Each structure stands twice: as structure tokens, then as C-alpha cells.
Amino acid sequence: MPSIAAVRFASPLPQLDREYDYLIPEGMSLVVGSLVEVPFGSGKKAKSGVVVELKELSEHKGELGSITEVLSLHPQTSAEVLELCKQVAQRQASTVGELLTSALPKRFIRAEKNLIPIPAFEQLDSEGTSSLDETLLAAKRVHYTPELISEGDGIPNWSIDFARAAARQLIAGRSSLIILPDYREVRHFELALEKLGLTQHSLRHVSTDTGSSRYSNHLRAQMSHAINFGTRTACFSAIRDLSIIMLWDDGDESHIEQGSPYWNSRDVLLQRQQIEDTHLVIASHSPSAESLRLIDLNYLVASDANGTKPLVRITDSFTRLDDETFALVSKRISDGKPVLIQIANLGWASAIACSTCKELRKCPNCQSGVWIDPAGMYRCRSCQQSDLLPPCSCGGTNTRPVRIGASAIADQLRRSFPKTTILESNGDNPLISTSASGALVVATPGSEPDVVGGYDLIVIADAAQMIGAPRLKALERAVGSWANAISLASKQSLLIFVGLSGVIADQIKELDFKSIVSGDFQDRLSLGLPPSTRVASVISNNQPDFILFKEGLEKIAIVQRLRFLPSADKLSLILDYQYSDGAELAQLLRSLANSLTAQSKHKKPGERVYRINMDDSKVI
């Protein structure tokens, strides 16, 4: 047994963000990941920490203390996950302790007493293979586009493909990790596991689950080989013999940690893939710009399952439901067929309007929605036109972002179809699934319910407003949300997109999401905007400290060649940087923030003076 253990504390304090060496008393046995109690600080107060390394020699010159107690015999994490925390902390200008806080679930002593191992897995009941399996035979890192339309049993194709790929590893005595954006997709994946008879070989890691089951699954993941699945915090779950990582819908905003240190599943899993040398699958119906960049760099091998695609009808009407669309909706409803109307929610439905007459501004060339780029030019997402926005028909030259309400269309539909059940689903009040035939479902992006047999008609009613939203990722996210809604269609469904014209209309006609996002990516590339570069933001809670930070930053050589983007907020600073400068910049921002925080006269106890986000996609 080694004589010295390095210990870390799950604390966000930068002063404690390092390893402390302790002597291991005679007869005490420890592993990396053991939870221990050690004397710490001048008062030798007992503090609990995690063993991160076992060794014979210490670098520390002073006298070493001794570990007082082993709190848990079960490892709470692994050497690989600790390395992951270190790397993520470095890139996100954060601390290992802070990441450890989310990587280690709350401990439940009772759960440790009865940990049931996962039984060995022999073989799949049903045979079958996907193009994902084939691609994985030849490539380590894959970008996968599953078949869009499923069998209508409420189990999406990707979830079956994921479950099969995970089962293959399980037969070989290896584990998998599947990261899903939200509860809805967790549910979908569980249905796939059930269908393939894999439920008792899986472990669920969802942060909102009851503490004890979450904790016991956390420990079991290191005991047995299993299919591990969960939401983004599961990116840091220690897993025995991990050999494949799969990420569904990496562009979904649920994959971004909302608090400091603002990591996202894609970046974390890309690093984890390297550390544990596993397979990696990033999959979605419509790609994110970031994943297209990785395909361009040949870092990911693209694999498309293709499959049948529904018919598409495009209207360039400015009203949400033109006469023909209205007639088509009526017909399906009277035939008892389910219809879905996707409408933008408040977060989506923003557009540029004239500040004088409030009229929505459109691209002078193709009448699509436009946004204003950081240089102040309008940009059309459809025809790629960019110029100064000409004055409005009323003569006004000022514009402002406006929000378009979503409730109006539901009221309009209620008046138009008084005898029909109109079901509403939105982020605050989601409907998971419905069996009502002939129902008219009005839903916002991301909360469209499943319907038995699939929808026979899907109307994307706010297509124009969604692509015109004045945010960098508006087009990418809009297309992603359309693709996800369309995946709920039946094979003979009709799709209607309202208000599209130009190149995008042609691409949508083919349901060629990849080309749309790719065009958007190229457009951003020419502007030097993410994901060809990255955008970091620093926010301070008070003016004097903010000014100190800005001045400190401007003195540093590498910062002088970075570009500062204009910020609407007086307390926030936005700068874009090349990926290759990321590590250095993160280190720099963190040390500056640490030293200024220590000296700050304005900090209240426990408050963060600076919030550093190394990948802030919301600021532009």
C-alpha cells in the first residue's frame, strides 16, 4: 500500500484548488476516489475530501498530516474523471473543486449498504443493425444522422440505434455513456431500452432523480458493466470500462450548464473521449454548426441513415395560416388525423422591427427575416445578402428587436375549429404524449408531444420569424427544432412551412437541414464569428471592479491581438478568440479574476465578483 494520498476538496474556492498530501495510517486501505476525512487548516478541523492519487513521495516540504477516517469504501470518482475535471477547469477558467461539486452526487449512506450489481449481458433478443454500427466499425469518432421518421410507436430511431450500439459494447464486456438533453429524450431512450430488453442492464443518471437512487446508480456504474444514460451532469459520472460515448442533439441548449463554469456536454465529452480513448457519437436530426466544423476538420466521420422523407409544402405567405393551409388542416382534422402546429415561443419569436411604425423588417432582396450583425449590417439568413438596412417604408431608420406573441394563433385556431380539441404544449406546461386522434396540437419548439402513429400534418407556422431572430444561433436552432418536430410525423405526412422563400425554401423542400446549417456556418466563418472562433464573456457585479478588470486585461500582450465585441451591458466584456488561444486566455482571465477578487473592496461574503464564460453563445 502506498504511504501517501493526494486529496482534493469539492469546493469552489480558488484558494483551495489544489491537491493536499496526507499520510495513510498503517492498515488503512484506500483507492483513488475514496471519500476521506482529513485534518485541515490551522485549527486542524475535520474536512472531507476525495483521494485523487496514491503515491510514495510528496513534494510538500512541511510536515504531513494523516488521514483520520475513510468515510466511504466505494470510490466516488475515477482517475479519468478527475483528469477530465482538471482539463475542463483549465479550459473554462474554473476550478477542479467546482467541477467536483457537480461530479459527486450527494452521499446517501444507506444506499451504500445494498448495491445490486448489474447482471452480465449475453445477447440481444432482436437482431438488426444500423448505419451507425457500420460506421463505428471503421471510425472512432462519428457524427450520425438517424432516420428522421420513426415507426410511429413513439420510439425514435436514434434511441433504438443508440441502444443497439450500447448493447454491442455490453456483449463485449464494456460500458457506454449516453447523454441526452432533457427528460423527454431520457424517456424516449428508456422506451428503446425496454423494447430491446435492456432495462435491467442500464443505469440512469438524472440530476433531478431522488438522491439515493442517483447516488446508488453513481456507485454501481463503477462496479458493473452497464448502459449509462442521463442528462448533462452525467458527463462526469465515473464508468467502469467505458468504451463508447453517445450524445444526442448537441445543439440543444439544455446541454449547456447555465451556472459557472458554463461547460457544455459536447466540449466535455470531446475531452473525455480523448482521455478514456473511447468511441464517440454525436448525433442529431439537424447538425449543430460546431459539429459541422468538426466534420470539416475530419475530426468526426459523418454517417447518414437517410430513409423516407415526407412531402413538403412551402408558403411564402405573411399570415400564419393561408387559405390552402387552413383547408389542409381542416381536412385532416375532420378525417380524425392528428395535426401539429409548431409556433414560436417568446424566446424564439423575436425579429427586427422599425422603431417608428413597428413594421417587421424583411430582406429587401428576398423578403426573409433579417438580423443585425455585430458590425451593424443587416444579414439575411436565406439569400446571404448583407448591407446597411435601407429606411423603412415609413421613412424610419431605427430598428429594435421585438417579440411576437404565441397565444394569438391558439385563439385563432379555437375560433376556426370550435368543435375540435386543441391541445397546447409549451416549455412551462409540456405535454409528453397524446393518443387523441383528430387532435390539433399547438406546441412550441422542443415541447411537441408524441402522438400514436405520428402526425399526419405538421405546420411550422413561425418559420420566417424564427430564422429572423437577431441572434447568432437563430437559424441553426430554428432548423434543429423543425427537424425534431418533423421526426414526430408519420411516413405519409405532409409538412408545411409558412413564410419561407429564397435559398432556404429550396433547401427545406428537400429537408436538407445539413446544407442550411452549413451555409450559416460558412457565413459566420466569413464574419469571424463562432464556431470558427469562440466568444468569451466576463461579467462583473460592480462598476469599479469591472474597470479594474478591463484595464488589467488591456495590459496583457495576447489580449491586444484579440477582438473585443461591443456589449450592450456596461458590466460585461465580450471578446472573441481563436481555439488555439483558448487555454492561454482561460488561464489569464482566471488569474486576473482571482487576484482582483482577493483585493476587491466591493465583494459581499460568498459573492462572485467576476463571472467568466469561455464559450458564451448567447451574447451575440
Add this chain to the structure above:
DNA sequence: AGCACGCCGACT
């Protein structure tokens, strides 16, 4: 975070 060390004002 705690906790000790340290160097200046009003107090039994």
C-alpha cells in the same frame, strides 16, 4: 471557507 497572525484606536 475558517483560522491565525498582525499592527493601529478607545478602554476595564
Add this chain to the structure above:
DNA sequence: GTCGGCGTGCTC
């Protein structure tokens, strides 16, 4: 004279 204020710095 000394009790105590909280600024600065360290904790294996």
C-alpha cells in the same frame, strides 16, 4: 499599558 478591530495569507 492591553483588548480587539478586521486586512492579509495559509491550509498537506
